[in-house]
Structure formats: structure tokens, C-alpha cells
Amino acid sequence: MNLVYINSANGLSKAALETVTYAKKLGADVAVVTNGGADASVLASLGNYGASVVYQDSSLDGQDPSQLVKLVAAAAQKIGAATIIFSHDLIGKAVAPRLSVRLKAGLVAGAVALPEANGNVKVNVFSGKAFGYVQVNSATRIISLLPNSIQPEANSVSCAVEAFDSQAGASAITVKATKKPEGAIPLPEAERVVSAGRGLKGPENWGVVEDLATALGAATACSRPVADIGWRPHHEHVGQTGVAIRPNLYIAAGISGAIQHLAGVNGSKVIVVINTDAEAPFFKAADYGIIGDAFEVLPRFTEAVKRFKAAQH
Amino acid sequence: MNILVCISKAPDTTSKIAFTNGDTQFDENGVQYIVNPYDEWYALVRALELKEAQGGNVTIITVGTATDDAVIRKALAIGADDAVRIDAPATDAYFTAMQIAEYAKGKGFDLILTGKETIDYNGSQVAGMLAEALDLPFISVAAKLDVEGATVKAEREIVGGFQEVEVQTPVVISCAKGMAEQRIPNMRGIMAARTKPLNVVAPVALDALTTYSSYSMPAAKSSVKLIDPNNLDELVALLHNEAKVI
Ligand SMILES: Cc1cc2nc3c(=O)[nH]c(=O)nc-3n(C[C@H](O)[C@H](O)[C@H](O)COP(=O)(O)OP(=O)(O)OC[C@H]3O[C@@H](n4cnc5c(N)ncnc54)[C@H](O)[C@@H]3O)c2cc1C
Ligand SMILES: Nc1ncnc2c1ncn2[C@@H]1O[C@H](COP(=O)(O)O)[C@@H](O)[C@H]1O
Numbered sequence: 001m002n003l004v005y006i007n008s009a010n011g012l013s014k015a016a017l018e019t020v021t022y023a024k025k026l027g028a029d030v031a032v033v034t035n036g037g038a039d040a041s042v043l044a045s046l047g048n049y050g051a052s053v054v055y056q057d058s059s060l061d062g063q064d065p066s067q068l069v070k071l072v073a074a075a076a077q078k079i080g081a082a083t084i085i086f087s088h089d090l091i092g093k094a095v096a097p098r099l100s101v102r103l104k105a106g107l108v109a110g111a112v113a114l115p116e117a118n119g120n121v122k123v124n125v126f127s128g129k130a131f132g133y134v135q136v137n138s139a140t141r142i143i144s145l146l147p148n149s150i151q152p153e154a155n156s157v158s159c160a161v162e163a164f165d166s167q168a169g170a171s172a173i174t175v176k177a178t179k180k181p182e183g184a185i186p187l188p189e190a191e192r193v194v195s196a197g198r199g200l201k202g203p204e205n206w207g208v209v210e211d212l213a214t215a216l217g218a219a220t221a222c223s224r225p226v227a228d229i230g231w232r233p234h235h236e237h238v239g240q241t242g243v244a245i246r247p248n249l250y251i252a253a254g255i256s257g258a259i260q261h262l263a264g265v266n267g268s269k270v271i272v273v274i275n276t277d278a279e280a281p282f283f284k285a286a287d288y289g290i291i292g293d294a295f296e297v298l299p300r301f302t303e304a305v306k307r308f309k310a311a312q313h
Numbered sequence: 314m315n316i317l318v319c320i321s322k323a324p325d326t327t328s329k330i331a332f333t334n335g336d337t338q339f340d341e342n343g344v345q346y347i348v349n350p351y352d353e354w355y356a357l358v359r360a361l362e363l364k365e366a367q368g369g370n371v372t373i374i375t376v377g378t379a380t381d382d383a384v385i386r387k388a389l390a391i392g393a394d395d396a397v398r399i400d401a402p403a404t405d406a407y408f409t410a411m412q413i414a415e416y417a418k419g420k421g422f423d424l425i426l427t428g429k430e431t432i433d434y435n436g437s438q439v440a441g442m443l444a445e446a447l448d449l450p451f452i453s454v455a456a457k458l459d460v461e462g463a464t465v466k467a468e469r470e471i472v473g474g475f476q477e478v479e480v481q482t483p484v485v486i487s488c489a490k491g492m493a494e495q496r497i498p499n500m501r502g503i504m505a506a507r508t509k510p511l512n513v514v515a516p517v518a519l520d521a522l523t524t525y526s527s528y529s530m531p532a533a534k535s536s537v538k539l540i541d542p543n544n545l546d547e548l549v550a551l552l553h554n555e556a557k558v559i
Contacts, residue, residue: 065441065451090472094453097441100407106522107406109436120526125434129330135526172450173480180474189472192558216559234491240326240432241350241490249558260326270556283537288551292542304545308553
């Protein structure tokens with residue numbers, strides 16, 4: 001049996017469904033372990049993606065990675081897990097490496113595909129500029145799956161939800177405050193992203209970017225200089241030194257496409273570039289390009305999306 | 314305050330990425346190595362700021378071979394007091410973390426800082442592994458860091474936002490953007506770095522848990538399809554019918 005850790009504190013994220021789908025595709029039965037007090041009916045719906053059982057420790061809030069390690073280790077021991085899957089998100093990055101040491105189990109960090117026939121697992125390396133194939137030398141293996149690498153897939157299995165006491169002890173970490181912009185789509189999870197750079201000339205001009213993002217149900221992002229000068233918040237900065245994203249659709253307006261920017265976005269499935277300069281390097285990495293002024297193109301793009309949506313209804 | 318900063322080398326961000334030996338090895342031909350940006354700009358500089366404000370010592374540690382000494386000297390030039398190099402190739406994150414843990418054990422470091430990830434292998438693994446090996450709390454991807462007595466006050470990234478947390482020293486923290494500003498080493502720092510202690514330590518016997526067996530490059534993008542800026546309806550139709558993303 002294989003084990004998946006998911007964070008269900010805020011319901012079931014797309015990343016959670018991806019990891020359960022991934023585990024099911026490995027072949028064996030899938031057990032899920034989770035912390036927090038989500039409703040049993042919500043957790044049981046993981047059966048729709050292939051999970052046979054969910055172990056829930058509702059007493060753990062999940063703020064201390066060393067507690068989550070004990071939770072996952074206890075569940076892994078209970079079922080004799082051969083493979084343990086995490087999402088390669090902020091929680092997975094904090095917990096999976098600790099678990100690797102605790103279980104002496106090799107960790108494949110940032111997998112982008114199912115294991116190959118020889119068992120090697122493909123990961124992103126060099127900030128998305130290449131792929132590596134990782135061989136695990138231990139009997140138990142841990143895989144953290146890069147978000148948006150596979151699509152959740154229906155796979156109806158009957159699923160039991162069982163209370164689980166991980167005896168994880170007290171948290172060493174005290175949470176003082178949480179700052180989360182309301183309603184915004186977290187960038188690493190967004191399926192569509194509208195991004196803009198220095199070509200937008202100033203923070204007061206971002207309305208056209210936000211309008212398109214709203215019309216598409218997309219998150220907004222920016223290039224590094226734009227975050228550095230304070231036109232946009234730091235968490236929107238994508239690229240080598242910012243957030244790495246791999247949405248289905250990445251729209252870049254007024255961004256030149258420097259190699260360090262591309263490093264964070266070149267995993268996107270489809271890239272649309274809008275730039276006044278036909279020589280901008282970004283066009284080489286784009287699927288669709290518009291040579292034109294962002295201040296004219298973006299509003300027209302928004303109108304076209306609205307027309308399309310209206311026609312669909 | 315005693316601070317240990319884990320420093321990795323990384324290829325300069327403009328390096329051409331290619332592989333040799335039947336795609337089993339990174340081609341280092343013409344590659345310039347720098348200090349991994351997260352380690353340098355955020356972990357090291359914040360460690361130096363804390364030391365300057367509160368006293369103490371900043372030691373840097375690298376698992377690597379003699380070819381890494383140039384990169385270690387760069388980090389010393391920025392202001393670290395002394396350096397340790399565990400004399401072995403950093404075969405995988407587990408090997409690397411266990412070597413650092415072996416060295417750090419019992420030495421009384423209050424803070425152990427790493428970068429959020431290396432920009433070559435992007436694993437985000439070493440810090441968490443180190444914390445587990447030393448049985449210490451771990452703050453992952455911190456954007457702010459302050460220390461008052463034995464209390465560490467940090468801001469860490471969470472999905473869709475940030476969280477202020479507190480924890481008692483000793484602790485392992487992986488550092489990201491926001492924590493400090495890049496420092497350019499001056500001539501005096503570069504001169505001083507030449508004579509600062511660089512202790513070479515033998516590794517402990519240990520097997521890696523993972524191996525990179527080969528590499529590949531992504532398929533080249535087919536050339537861009539240009540759309541008339543006056544015909545955005547065409548673009549939307551293509552995104553729907555052809556690319557199937559809206
Ligand atoms: C170590 C290192 C790490 C880095 N990490 C990152 C990173 O993580 N992310 C990142 O983004 N950058 C990063 N950079 C910076 C990167 O090299 C570029 O400098 C940066 O991405 C450029 O941002 P930009 O495209 O917004 O601005 P510019 O390069 O100034 O480009 C602006 C573009 O807008 C176009 N333009 C102008 N007016 C219009 C208009 N009206 N309509 C449409 N287009 C217009 C121009 O033709 C131009 O192509 C890093 C650099 C280094 C050295
Ligand atoms: N060979 C190494 N020697 C010392 N520290 C390292 C080494 N490799 C990685 N680290 C540290 O661990 C962090 C995360 O690395 P990684 O797990 O490879 O993404 C880096 O930012 C460094 O601070």
C-alpha cells in the first residue's frame with residue numbers, strides 16, 4: 001500500500017487531488033493521512049480519486065513540521081508504505097525532507113511525472129531548464145510532486161475515514177499572526193496567471209492587468225524589478241529568485257523574458273507574450289505572441305474574453 | 314550568538330545548461346560558479362546583521378571538494394568569520410545534510426541557516442533533513458528573522474500568504490527573499506578573506522539515498538504563433554480550441 005499526506009485544513013486543494021491521483025496510478029492501494037478537523041464526508045470524497053482509507057488526526061493543526069513528520073511516519077509504519085507521496089508545496093518542502101531522514105528513505109523532490117519503467121523519477125532541475133532522472137537507493141521512497149504536473153482523475157473507490165492518533169507531542173512553533181490576502185488565488189496553485197513587467201511603466205497602470213486576470217479567473221504576477229521597486233507585492237515576483245509556477249496559461253505583458261524570469265515560468269503549458277519589441281527574447285519561449293502596446297492589447301484581450309464567456313452561456 | 318550558515322555553490326544564473334557523458338553529467342565547461350543566491354543574499358547577510366547587532370560568530374559550512382574553495386572565499390569576503398569545508402562531493406541532499414549535522418552536533422550553534430533551495434537542483438531538502446538529524450525545530454522558507462534572547466521571531470511563507478511565528482533557539486531556518494539585501498564585498502573584505510580560517514574536515518562514511526542517473530533537456534518550443542493585435546477574438550478562440558486552456 002502507498003501513502004499520501006495531504007493538508008485538508010482548508011478543504012481539499014487541487015494539489016491534494018493530484019497527489020492522490022498520482023499515488024493511485026502507481027498501482028497499489030492508496031491510504032491518505034491528514035491533520036486537522038475536516039468533515040469525514042469531505043475526506044471520504046478522496047475515494048473519487050482512488051483512496052481506500054483516510055487516517056485523520058484532527059488534534060494536529062499542522063503548524064510544526066516535526067509533528068507532521070511523526071504523523072506521517074506513524075501512518076507509514078501502520079500500513080507498511082512502500083512509497084509516500086507529498087505535494088511539493090510549502091508544507092511538503094518542510095515535512096518530506098525530515099521524513100526522509102527519520103525513515104532513511106530516499107526523497108525525490110519535485111517530481112513532474114510518474115516513475116519510468118526502471119523506477120527512476122523525472123524532476124525539474126536547473127530551475128526548469130532541464131530534467132533529471134532520480135534513482136532511489138532505499139527500500140522505502142518518498143516522492144514530492146510538483147503542483148500542476150498531473151491532472152486529478154476520477155477513480156471511484158469506497159473510502160473509509162478513520163481517526164488516527166499520531167502522538168506527535170507539543171508544537172515547538174507558536175503562530176503569532178497569519179497574513180493572507182482575502183480571496184486571492186495563491187500563485188503556485190493558479191491555473192492561469194497574468195503577469196506584467198517594467199513595460200507597464202508604473203503601479204498606477206496595473207488596472208488593465210487586473211481586469212484581464214479577473215475576466216480569466218487568473219492570479220496576477222510580476223517580474224522581479226517590478227517587485228523590487230515596490231510597484232507590486234513581493235509574493236507576486238516569479239522567476240529564479242521568486243516563485244516558480246507552472247500554470248496551464250501564462251500571459252506576460254511588458255516583460256522582456258530574461259533567462260532568470262523564464263526559469264520560474266517555463267514550465268507553463270501555454271505562454272502568451274505581449275511586447276512592443278518584436279526582438280524581445282520572451283517571444284522565443286512563447287506559444288502565442290502579440291507585437292503591440294500592452295495598454296491597447298490588454299483591454300482588448302479582456303473584452304474578447306468577456307465576449308467569449310458571454311457566448312458560452 | 315553562534316550562527317552556522319550552510320553555503321552551496323551554484324552555476325551563475327546565465328550559465329548554459331548542458332550535459333556530457335551520455336547525458337549523465339552536468340557539463341561544467343565554461344560554467345562560472347557563484348554562491349547560491351539564497352545562501353548569500355539572505356542567509357549569510359542576515360546572519361552578519363544579527364552578529365553586528367548582538368555580537369557572536371558566523372561560521373559558514375560547505376560540503377564539497379577543493380574546487381569549491383573559491384566560492385567559500387567569496388562568502389568569507391562578504392563577512393563570515395570562518396569557514397568549514399567537509400571534504401567530499403555533495404552526492405545527494407541526504408549525504409550533504411548528514412555531513413553538516415555530524416559537524417554541527419554539540420557545537421552550540423544557536424541558529425543554523427540555509428538558503429530556501431539551491432538554484433541547480435532546486436531540492437529544498439537539506440535544511441529539513443538537517444533539522445531532523447539534529448532533532449531541532451525547523452522554520453521553512455522564512456522571509457524575516459529576528460532574535461531576542463533565546464526567542465526567534467520569524468515570518469514564514471505559507472500557501473497564499475505569510476505567518477509570524479516564534480520558536481526558541483537552537484533552530485534551523487531556510488531563508489528566502491525579504492530577509493536581507495545583497496551585500497557587495499569590498500576590497501578590504503576580499504583581502505581579509507584570504508587569511509580567514511578555512512578548516513577542511515574529513516567526511517563521515519555514509520551512503521547517498523538517491524542518485525541522478527541521467528538528465529534531459531525539454532523539447533524545443535515550436536516557433537511562436539503571432540496574432541494580430543487588433544484581433545484578440547482570434548487569440549481567445551485559439552486558447553479555447555487549440556490550446557484548450559480557457
Ligand atoms: C541573479 C539574478 C536573479 C534574477 N531573478 C529574477 C527573477 O526571479 N525574476 C525576474 O523577473 N527577474 C529576475 N532577474 C532580473 C532579470 O535579469 C531581468 O532584469 C528582469 O526580469 C527584467 O524585468 P522586465 O522584463 O520587467 O523589465 P525590462 O527588461 O525592462 O523589460 C521591459 C519589457 O517591456 C517591453 N515594453 C515596454 N513598453 C511596453 C508596452 N507599452 N507594451 C508592451 N511591452 C512593453 C519592453 O520591450 C521590454 O521587453 C534576476 C537577475 C539576476 C542577475
Ligand atoms: N553542498 C552543500 N554544502 C553546504 N550547504 C548546502 C549544500 N547543498 C545545499 N546546501 C544548503 O541547503 C540549502 C538547500 O539546498 P537544496 O536542498 O539542495 O535545495 C542551500 O540553500 C544551502 O544553504
